[in-house]
Amino acid sequence: MNKAKKAIKAIFEIMKHPYLLNTIIEDESFKKRQFEKEFPHISHFKEIPFEYFLQEEEITIQPFAFLGGSSLATDLGLLQLLCKQNSVENYLEIGTWRGESIANVAPFISKGYTLNLSDEELSKLGLESDYIKMHRFFSKPIKNVTHLYGHSQKFDFESLHTKFDLIFIDGDHHTEAVYKDTIRLFDFRQNNKSIIVWHDAKSDPETPRYEVLLGIYRAIPKHLHEHIYLVGNSLCAVYLTNKPNWVKAKINKTPKKYFEVCIKQKSLEN
Template sequence: MNKVSKLLKAIRLILQRPALLNLVLKDEAVLKANFQKEFPGLQLQEMDMFLWPEAAALRITPYAFLSGSSMVTDFALLQLLCRRYKVATYLEIGTWRGESVANVAPFVSEAFTLNLPDETLRQMGQNEAYIQSHRFFSSQLKNVTHLFGDSATFDWTPYQQKCDLIFIDGDHSTEAVQRDTQTALQLRKSENSILVWHDAKADGEYPRYEVLLGIYRALPQELHSKLYLVKHALCAVYLPDGAEASHIALNALPTRAFEIELKNINL
């Protein structure tokens, strides 16, 4: 098919299904160009949690290895942050199976996790099995409080200036990440509170500009120098303390490797 025929076919398909336009507008190359235009000269930097002494002993549990699971290293990051910075109050946006909050719960005094209510998920046409999987790992945990609502309209008043660490892992569109980040800034207990975003990277190396655009738009410019992508994980972290960092290098040779022992913990 030549280019003109392809263009005509694409226009016909877009007219039939306008949502297809998002495939172009949300293409990572397009978003990267938007990011570079909006933040010219900004160099993404990366921190390495495995330089921290706390990383010498790490046990990640539970880990489901199911569709949409975070990377093991994302849960390692949350655990390390909680241990290293003595996080007392943890709050996350996006519960799903409760896997992230279950990983963090043993290391904090109290944890709050917000998700869209089951009924809302039903109205959105989500299938029943997906809805049932929500809170699977967290429903029985004593120090975890489940909150229900849309992060855009939820009444955050009781949690303002209360949280040591806020983990943003709900809707990953640029607009939602920007909005949730603005919310998270209000939830910080102090200027020393930590922010973590999931899916700020597409994989262990590559940035995900859809999410990064939302983060950088919401975070005041004076905080940008303390924002890091996390090596070996999908997260970005705002660390008021700062961290040893380097500019991201894609397709770099491995500088370390891990050994993973797997143990089946029967449910």
């Protein structure tokens, strides 16, 4: 089909189903162009190599379900390392899901809070009961974890009477939601050294995800953009003020190192 025929067909389809317009404005290439227009001072993303955090450490990722929606092992490792290396006391996350991320950091923090839409809210969204049932699966029994229920844009964080050393934003990944979560939670940092981690700021460990990055850069004041970094080998972006080593993010890198991953099955009965 030639371009003119395609355009006419597309216009007819959009007239019949206006929701199709969303597929254009939510498209990554559209978001990328929007990002470049709004943030011309960001000519490249700065990326902190994963080994900057890992150094000589050997870390164990557990629990790790290896199921749909799991973060990467390196994402969970990054959270553990940041908590350990920065003596994180109070940790807050948006997006509990199976409770894997909070369960991974729980041994390295004093107190963790994790917020998710309640089962009723998930049910009203028409989500499957098996999916809803899996929420908090790993984190429910953990003593230093408090489960919070509600919508991140409405939840009264003041009611917790605490500020946070590390905030992990992993709820709704649409640009507007990331923007609103970030702008709200920026004020709940304990101090200027407090860390923010955003999940899914890349669609794979090398490819920036503009849908999420647009929300992040819109929410963080322009004079603080220098503190936003992608993290190598992960899907995360971080807000870090301690001037870490970084390189220019690029795709199709030749690996200069590799990781060794040991897989061990653990029984849930014991």
